[in-house]
Amino acid sequence: MISIYTVDTFTSTAFSGNPAAVCILEAFPEDDHWLQQIAAEMNLSETAFLCAMDNGSYRLRWFTPVAEVDLCGHATLASAQVLWESGAAYGVDLLRFHTKSGVLTAKRLDNGIELNFPAEPPVPCDAPPQLAQALGNSQPVAVCRNRLDYIVELASEKEVRELKPDFRALAELPSRGLLVTGPSEHPDYDFVARCFFSPVGVDEDPVTGSAYCALAPYWKDKLGKSTLSAIQLSARGGAVKLQAANNRVLIQGQAVIVIKGLLVQ
Template sequence: MEQTIIQVDAFTDEPFRGNPAAVCVLSEPRDAQWMQQVAAEMNLSETAFLLRQGEGFQLSWFTPAVEVELCGHATLASAHVLWQEGYLAPDAEARFSTLSGILTARRNAEWIELNFPADPPQPTTPPAALLDALGVPATAVEMGKFDYIVEVENEQQVRGLTPNLALLQEIPVRGIIVTSRANPDTGYDFVSRFFGPRVGINEDPVTGSAHCALAPYWSQRLQRSTLIGYQASRRGGLVRVQLQGDRVILGGQAVTVLKGILIE
């Protein structure tokens, strides 16, 4: 049996930047063990599996190690593939049934806009290992549904981080988001990095779902509902966010870099 698999760089308009995700549009259901094996073989931060379901698609996301409840960049990549490969008309809405409920995507010129649940974080007392692992002082620490948010003083500290990943792996959360206000005149409002060694991702290049928490976090501090975030990983990527009540609109671009056949 052959299965088409497409690799897409998400949250970028340039190949080899942003966050790569593999996308499989399935013709029949496959079990979780097979999907996990494929994700491990692809060895990307996420592999997405789509199965047509009525007017929409069932969507599952797997890291090389585990299935996850929410993933932004692989959803962006999935929507891109559905339009590019002709599964959906260019002006049709992409509708996904997921572990995080119904998610949708729309095209807006060269951008794709995802409608995701907002995840307003709350102040918390961090475990000592968290700040020890990061090696920088925090100006604030909050906790969302999946991740810690650690604010530091400036963009230089975010970019210069070399965390102790072994220590971070001991912290029982999906990931750790480190963030700060952006330097003046950069064209974006805040910067971030995302570390998830506990789920098999030492550093994620661009994490759409993290912006479900970053959007309300920075919206409150900057007193604006529409913001631009830059994830300052080695590959880097831009995420436009708009807070709309209990939802976040995540805007990004995507480009296909590879199309192949998985042979079983």
């Protein structure tokens, strides 16, 4: 039987932040269908599948309930927490994950975990018809995109918080999803965000680590500062500390294991 975990991420408190499932395998199956079935069964925004390579290195893949994705921050954070807390990576303070987005690292801190991810800076673009329909009456300050997502800046935190997107229109976007951001009204945060991934089966993600690969460089250029803090305005919510430099983004957060079970094959 295979151990499987549910981990709440970007939080120090259970039942908040963004939950991810983590499954440690001895080897990946030849057919991805089984992995997709497990992700659908877990029915969380992402399920991470890990397979050890050598000391401190792992192959890592992420699946939503309906599709594999190229990059996921919160499930990487969850994976690191499981490896350390379970003792599977005992004595290793820097984990290396080999993924579809290259080698990602997780560093153990005194009060959390620091992920080292590639920067995915967005560039200005025209809004496709599906995006304009999805946003309704909201008027973007800017529309951008990177290889993964569309990024929309709205004028205020209030507009971001009150946005009610058309998920059917969002599902037709030619991208992984949509990141909506704006300036924070709270002095402890530089900006706010909400993240919608209807094209891959997740209408709104609670806290999205990979989104900050785009949002950190975006707000770095806009605010002229490389160390940033953000809050994601989902129902569960979560806070993220960021540093953008040298084509990388450092993402800090905490994680809590809330469920441990056995997968019966």
